[in-house]
Amino acid sequence: xxxxxxxxxxxxxxxxxxxxxxxxxxxxxxxxxxxxxxxxxxxxxxxxxxxxxxxxxxxxxxxxxxxxxxxxxxxxxxxxxxxxxxxxxxxxxxxxxxxxxxxxxxxxxxxx
Amino acid sequence: xxxxxxxxxxxxxxxxxxxxxxxxxxxxxxxxxxxxxxxxxxxxxxxxxxxxxxxxxxxxxxxxxxxxxxxxxxxxxxxxxxxxxxxxxxxxxxxxxxxxxxxxxxxxxxxx
Numbered sequence: 001x002x003x004x005x006x007x008x009x010x011x012x013x014x015x016x017x018x019x020x021x022x023x024x025x026x027x028x029x030x031x032x033x034x035x036x037x038x039x040x041x042x043x044x045x046x047x048x049x050x051x052x053x054x055x056x057x058x059x060x061x062x063x064x065x066x067x068x069x070x071x072x073x074x075x076x077x078x079x080x081x082x083x084x085x086x087x088x089x090x091x092x093x094x095x096x097x098x099x100x101x102x103x104x105x106x107x108x109x110x111x112x
Numbered sequence: 113x114x115x116x117x118x119x120x121x122x123x124x125x126x127x128x129x130x131x132x133x134x135x136x137x138x139x140x141x142x143x144x145x146x147x148x149x150x151x152x153x154x155x156x157x158x159x160x161x162x163x164x165x166x167x168x169x170x171x172x173x174x175x176x177x178x179x180x181x182x183x184x185x186x187x188x189x190x191x192x193x194x195x196x197x198x199x200x201x202x203x204x205x206x207x208x209x210x211x212x213x214x215x216x217x218x219x220x221x222x223x224x
Contacts, residue, residue, distance in 0.1 A: 002155065033212070043156070043201065043214040056211040090155050098144050098205035101212065103155035 003027065004104035006091050012110045018079040021107045025072055025093030031055075032074040033092040033101055034066055043090065049074060050097060081111045120199060124221040131189040131222075135202035135215045140183060142204035142213075147176060147187045150217070151198045159187070159200075189220075197222045 003026035013019055025032050034046040045058035049068035060066075063081075068074040078085060088108050092101035125131045137145065143164035148156035162169045162176045162185075169176050175188040185202050199219050205212040 002157070004155075035214075042216045045211060045213070048211070058211065092155075098207060098212065100146055100158050100161055101203075102158065103148075106155050 002102040002104065004091060004093050004102055006089075006104035006107050008107060009105065010108050010110075012112065013081060014112055015081055015083060017081050017111075018077065019081065019109065021076040021078070021089050021091075021109075023074045023076070023091030023093075023104060025074070025091075026102055029093035029095050029102070030072065031094045031097050031099075032068055032072070033094075034060075034074070034076050035090045035092065037088040037090060037106075039087075046076070048097070055097070078109070083111050085109065086111045120217050120219045122219045122221065124223060125192050127192060127194060127222055127224050129192055131187075131192045131196070131220060133187045133189075133200050133218045133220065135185040135187075135218075137183050137185060137202065137204040137215070138213060139204060139206065140180075142206045144205050144207060145176070145178060145185055146203045146205075146212075147174075147185075148201045148203060148214075149196075149198045150201065156201060192220075192222050194222045194224055196220060 005024045007022045030051045033048045035043040046060040048056040066076045088106045090106045092103045094101045146161040147159040150156045160171045173190045177186045199217045201217045202215040
């Protein structure tokens with residue numbers, strides 16, 4: 001158990017819908033990262049926050065947005081969902097970048 | 113895009129043999145490197161890391177080698193066990209930077 005929690009574990013929804021994925025970092029970690037992993041693919045970096053501020057952006061679609069709250073938990077919002085958005089979404093946290101990232105168990109999103 | 117691998121390279125080894133997994137990193141400015149292990153359906157798990165002022169680091173049954181001249185990392189697993197079967201990712205980042213780039217991953221199969 002890495003200490004990073006993600007909810008929900010599974011999410012099934014329809015195209016065009018909007019979902020919110022939630023992440024609680026390890027106690028004391030200020031940095032949160034979001035990744036997307038499609039079937040049998042590597043980890044695609046989406047976005048990173050440090051102490052509430054956005055610090056780095058990867059290949060994140062405009063339909064996706066995220067934020068980190070004062071209590072350091074983070075949410076990833078995915079809107080106008082498409083079939084291709086079906087994937088595992090991982091959150092990771094670290095004390096500060098570029099420390100080792102500790103990953104949560106992931107949220108499996110299925111868009112039908 | 114970064115770190116996308118449609119067809120993961122695969123390494124198949126006999127139980128008890130040593131395994132070597134290789135990774136070519138992309139950014140000569142990267143100075144911190146991490147190996148992660150990902151089992152099916154789980155989040156990546158930290159194995160070992162190395163900073164650029166070192167060329168070798170040993171852990172329990174694992175060794176990471178860094179060759180900055182050719183931008184190459186390797187992970188050596190001694191006496192490979194069935195429980196080592198997983199996908200292994202290398203990751204690179206740099207001090208002061210906030211983006212971590214993951215390699216495409218290598219799938220390790222351990223034959224009993």
